[in-house]
Amino acid sequence: MATEFHNLQELRHSASLANKVFIQRDYSEGTTCRFQTKFPSELESRIELTLFEETVKTLNNFYAEAEKIGGQSYLEGCLACATAYLIFLCMETRYEKVLKKIAKYIQEQNEKIYAPRGLLITDPIERGMRVIEISIYEDRGSSGSSSGSSSVSGSTAR
Amino acid sequence: MPASGADSLKPSAFIPVCTAACLLVGSTSMFFVFTCPWLAVTICPAVPPCCAVLFLFVLANFTMATFMDAGVLPVAGEDEDKEDEFRAPLYKNVDVKGVQVRMKWCASCHFYRPPRCSHCSVCDHCVEDFDHHCPWVNNCIGRRNYRYFFLFLSSLTVHMIAVFTFGLVYVLHHVDDLWKLHCLITLVVISISGLFLIPVLGLTGFHLYLVSRGRTTNEQVTGKFQGGINPFSRGCCSNMEYLVCSPISPNYTSRTCKKTVILVQPPFLRPEVDRQMPVKIRDNGIQSLAIQNKQSSAGAVELSDIKQLKNPPPLPPKPDRGLLKSQVAVLDDLGHHTKSIIPVSIPTVPQLRPVLEAISRGSSPIPPEQLLKTSEQQGINKGSDLCSNTRGSPARGSHQASVPVSTPLQPSTVSSSLQLNSLTLNSRFLTLKHSSRNGSKSQLLSMNPEGLGSNSSPGIITTPSLLTNQCSSGNSKPSYNNLVRPSDPQFMVQRGAPPVSYHTHFMGLGTDGAVQRPPPHSYSPVFMGVARQSPQPRESTSRDPSPSLPGFLQRDSSPAYHGLITRDLQSQSIATRDIPPPCLVKRDLTSQGLQDNLRDLYPHDVSLPMSAAARYDNFSKTIMASIQERREQEERERMLRVSARSQVLYGPDVGIYDIPSRRSLPPDNIRPAGSRGPTPPAYGSREFLMSTGILGYGMRTSPLSSSSTSSLTRGPKTSSSPLQSSSSSLQSKGRSTSPAYCPPERHTQGPSSSTSTLPRLSSSAYPTPLYTSYATAKRSSLPFPSEGKESVTLGALK
Numbered sequence: 001m002a003t004e005f006h007n008l009q010e011l012r013h014s015a016s017l018a019n020k021v022f023i024q025r026d027y028s029e030g031t032t033c034r035f036q037t038k039f040p041s042e043l044e045s046r047i048e049l050t051l052f053e054e055t056v057k058t059l060n061n062f063y064a065e066a067e068k069i070g071g072q073s074y075l076e077g078c079l080a081c082a083t084a085y086l087i088f089l090c091m092e093t094r095y096e097k098v099l100k101k102i103a104k105y106i107q108e109q110n111e112k113i114y115a116p117r118g119l120l121i122t123d124p125i126e127r128g129m130r131v132i133e134i135s136i137y138e139d140r141g142s143s144g145s146s147s148g149s150s151s152v153s154g155s156t157a158r
Numbered sequence: 159m160p161a162s163g164a165d166s167l168k169p170s171a172f173i174p175v176c177t178a179a180c181l182l183v184g185s186t187s188m189f190f191v192f193t194c195p196w197l198a199v200t201i202c203p204a205v206p207p208c209c210a211v212l213f214l215f216v217l218a219n220f221t222m223a224t225f226m227d228a229g230v231l232p233v234a235g236e237d238e239d240k241e242d243e244f245r246a247p248l249y250k251n252v253d254v255k256g257v258q259v260r261m262k263w264c265a266s267c268h269f270y271r272p273p274r275c276s277h278c279s280v281c282d283h284c285v286e287d288f289d290h291h292c293p294w295v296n297n298c299i300g301r302r303n304y305r306y307f308f309l310f311l312s313s314l315t316v317h318m319i320a321v322f323t324f325g326l327v328y329v330l331h332h333v334d335d336l337w338k339l340h341c342l343i344t345l346v347v348i349s350i351s352g353l354f355l356i357p358v359l360g361l362t363g364f365h366l367y368l369v370s371r372g373r374t375t376n377e378q379v380t381g382k383f384q385g386g387i388n389p390f391s392r393g394c395c396s397n398m399e400y401l402v403c404s405p406i407s408p409n410y411t412s413r414t415c416k417k418t419v420i421l422v423q424p425p426f427l428r429p430e431v432d433r434q435m436p437v438k439i440r441d442n443g444i445q446s447l448a449i450q451n452k453q454s455s456a457g458a459v460e461l462s463d464i465k466q467l468k469n470p471p472p473l474p475p476k477p478d479r480g481l482l483k484s485q486v487a488v489l490d491d492l493g494h495h496t497k498s499i500i501p502v503s504i505p506t507v508p509q510l511r512p513v514l515e516a517i518s519r520g521s522s523p524i525p526p527e528q529l530l531k532t533s534e535q536q537g538i539n540k541g542s543d544l545c546s547n548t549r550g551s552p553a554r555g556s557h558q559a560s561v562p563v564s565t566p567l568q569p570s571t572v573s574s575s576l577q578l579n580s581l582t583l584n585s586r587f588l589t590l591k592h593s594s595r596n597g598s599k600s601q602l603l604s605m606n607p608e609g610l611g612s613n614s615s616p617g618i619i620t621t622p623s624l625l626t627n628q629c630s631s632g633n634s635k636p637s638y639n640n641l642v643r644p645s646d647p648q649f650m651v652q653r654g655a656p657p658v659s660y661h662t663h664f665m666g667l668g669t670d671g672a673v674q675r676p677p678p679h680s681y682s683p684v685f686m687g688v689a690r691q692s693p694q695p696r697e698s699t700s701r702d703p704s705p706s707l708p709g710f711l712q713r714d715s716s717p718a719y720h721g722l723i724t725r726d727l728q729s730q731s732i733a734t735r736d737i738p739p740p741c742l743v744k745r746d747l748t749s750q751g752l753q754d755n756l757r758d759l760y761p762h763d764v765s766l767p768m769s770a771a772a773r774y775d776n777f778s779k780t781i782m783a784s785i786q787e788r789r790e791q792e793e794r795e796r797m798l799r800v801s802a803r804s805q806v807l808y809g810p811d812v813g814i815y816d817i818p819s820r821r822s823l824p825p826d827n828i829r830p831a832g833s834r835g836p837t838p839p840a841y842g843s844r845e846f847l848m849s850t851g852i853l854g855y856g857m858r859t860s861p862l863s864s865s866s867t868s869s870l871t872r873g874p875k876t877s878s879s880p881l882q883s884s885s886s887s888l889q890s891k892g893r894s895t896s897p898a899y900c901p902p903e904r905h906t907q908g909p910s911s912s913t914s915t916l917p918r919l920s921s922s923a924y925p926t927p928l929y930t931s932y933a934t935a936k937r938s939s940l941p942f943p944s945e946g947k948e949s950v951t952l953g954a955l956k
Contacts, residue, residue: 015422015424015426020238022238027254027272027273028254029255030254030255030390031272031286044429046429047429067407069399069400073403076405081309084214084215085221085222093405095405096408099408107418107420110420115423116426116427117428118426118427120420125410125413126413127234127235129410130234130272131238137422139424139426
């Protein structure tokens with residue numbers, strides 16, 4: 001299964017990693033995969049609450065769909081048993097399919113929403129589904145100054 | 159037998175699996191060759207094909223159980239555990255469907271284990287929904303392959319019953335030709351299958367029971383839900399359904415990563431935020447500081463200092479803007495106090511209360527209520543902000559180093575300002591920890607006595623006298639980048655928010671050196687507790703004081719001033735953390751290094767202005783004495799309680815989900831809520847783990863340490879030799895938490911260890927051969943010997 005690995009491209013206006021925020025798992029409903037929707041304070045000045053919440057909620061929905069016990073998963077199990085599990089060599093499980101969808105969604109979110117704000121979401125699967133890692137980048141050119149000035153310099157740089 | 163090649167592959171680990179495979183394949187082949195032809199002819203031609211299909215199913219499940227990844231969680235990256243490294247508690251509580259479940263910190267994998275996750279010491283990794291490590295398949299059984307293991311067991315049972323039955327029929331029909339080859343072989347086959355049928359049948363029944371109750375073997379053996387509710391159970395039928403039909407979770411470790419490039423390019427969009435605020439506040443802070451400076455009496459502050467403060471030199475690394483903001487906010491909130499201390503994030507208010515009370519009883523210039531109030535208001539919130547803000551790259555840490563202190567302005571306060579010494583403890587500690595780790599040693603500096611907002615420099619405690627000293631003498635030189643110096647313009651918080659200073663009274667280690675240091679084992683409720691409390695409500699598992707830390711040296715040596723040195727201080731990271739009483743950053747922070755500075759932080763500072771110093775010395779002594787007393791008392795009480803409770807450690811924990819090694823856990827609830835235990839590298843702390851490792855444990859001084867230490871310690875990665883009784887018990891690194899799975903028979907066997915480890919086993923006899931070898935092999939790593947003796951026995955048993 002391929003997952004996407006985000007790389008930061010160094011450009012002339014390079015940004016540097018300033019901080020990382022980790023969105024922890026929400027275990028209130030057992031061990032099913034859910035992430036907390038609590039808005040971390042570090043992101044308060046970087047992204048709107050609604051956008052963040054929407055991202056996390058969508059991810060939670062994806063995972064819920066992946067882990068749903070229903071017709072398809074039952075069928076998969078039976079088929080696997082019947083073929084002595086050889087089916088796994090050729091077929092992709094439902095979970096993996098959803099993971100691909102999630103990876104695509106995260107990339108899209110990164111490109112459209114997070115990267116323009118100097119943030120980057122790392123796919124939780126790379127962290128063992130324990131956390132959603134959000135990297136916060138700062139404009140290297142304005143390091144050392146307040147956030148206000150950095151944005152100012154940012155805009156001037158543009 | 160594979161040669162003893164790969165480091166991770168031990169030849170002995172393959173013996174059971176090879177034996178099992180050989181027996182299975184061999185016996186069944188014999189059966190098919192020698193017995194089945196007759197069966198097909200005599201009984202039914204369908205018998206061999208059915209048996210073959212069944213056997214194929216057994217093999218398939220056996221293969222899946224053997225080779226499938228059980229749900230291994232990859233080790234957490236550096237960045238993730240940064241702030242948790244040394245100060246985080248060993249346990250973190252989480253609520254699962256209304257039941258409190260405890261997540262334990264895994265020292266090997268560097269994260270808090272999710273519920274039901276456990277670290278397998280044989281394989282040395284954490285496994286999700288860990289069941290046990292099966293020697294017969296030489297693999298962990300966890301979330302992803304439990305179903306295959308269960309199906310393997312069930313199908314094997316059926317297969318063995320079939321083989322046994324048909325073989326018996328064959329033999330009974332050939333009683334006269336018993337010595338013929340066919341008969342002999344069939345006899346051998348049925349004896350093997352009959353012999354192994356009993357344990358396998360027992361094990362299958364056991365797992366059937368587990369599935370119906372929704373438990374893992376680990377949980378059953380450790381008795382987690384013996385009397386309480388299992389939040390992970392969905393009901394008998396749903397559990398069965400989940401077992402068979404649930405989707406297979408993905409493999410976390412071996413994933414192919416397709417790299418995609420995402421451009422993160424400034425300028426960045428920002429949500430609507432008032433950006434002018436920080437700057438303004440900073441100015442205000444500076445001005446107020448200036449005003450205060452002017453107001454202060456004995457101030458040795460020079461006006462130039464104030465002016466300089468207004469133009470803080472640029473910080474080397476980038477500032478923590480979030481932190482800055484919060485600091486600024488704090489400052490803003492607190493206003494400007496000439497004499498008040500603005501305790502920022504003081505997490506352990508409960509611990510501070512006694513001190514506060516003492517202070518109020520004493521002659522405290524600062525109203526305790528104010529202190530409390532301010533601390534409660536801001537401390538926790540700001541602390542968490544600050545704390546979280548301090549996560550981050552090393553760069554920031556070093557940056558913090560330069561920010562250190564807004565001490566400079568203390569000078570102004572001199573006399574009254576002494577109080578303002580910044581005790582930016584608490585969450586600062588985390589910051590401290592983090593930043594110190596990154597080499598920002600400058601945190602030690604005393605903070606601005608005026609109670610400027612807390613800056614990123616964590617835990618700089620300054621005694622009033624010291625501050626005064628600094629102010630007056632003005633020769634304090636930062637030992638590290640921009641360390642505090644009264645006259646050093648850089649002291650001004652780079653971020654604009656002056657560091658929050660804690661109430662001086664706490665710091666009040668008299669400058670005359672008469673201040674008593676708390677004993678190594680004890681911790682200062684004021685500082686330590688505060689410092690160690692994370693702003694985020696981490697679970698209050700307290701850690702035992704660890705006297706063995708080298709850090710104690712520092713504490714011991716500097717009675718008067720023990721700065722809350724950032725962790726990074728040289729190699730004394732742990733020491734710094736454990737600085738007991740708040741100390742003023744010694745003015746003379748020269749380049750000798752912080753450690754030296756600490757030592758130098760003796761009260762006998764020369765240039766103390768007498769008036770201020772004398773005044774503070776007096777009541778600081780009183781205060782410190784009372785603090786000391788209280789600390790010792792608490793310590794004593796705790797010890798007593800712990801030792802008393804250690805006896806009842808093994809009682810079932812009703813309704814509380816525990817990690818496997820729960821039994822060995824010390825009674826967590828001994829500690830006051832919210833307390834994280836004594837400062838100095840506590841037994842259970844990761845930093846302790848890092849610094850001293852097992853050695854520290856060897857010197858257990860508290861009864862608590864002797865009991866169930868394994869749960870507390872996040873021991874370093876040391877090899878677990880069975881004979882390292884205490885050590886092995888102390889090892890928390892995965893090993894101790896590997897499934898404390900002992901076969902039931904052990905229960906009857908060994909005196910201490912087995913009983914201690916298998917209190918929960920019900921009387922029913924479980925099939926054991928499968929687990930026998932496992933138990934034997936794992937004996938050394940059993941986490942349960944909570945008492946030294948037991949662990950010794952355990953080792954001996956091994």
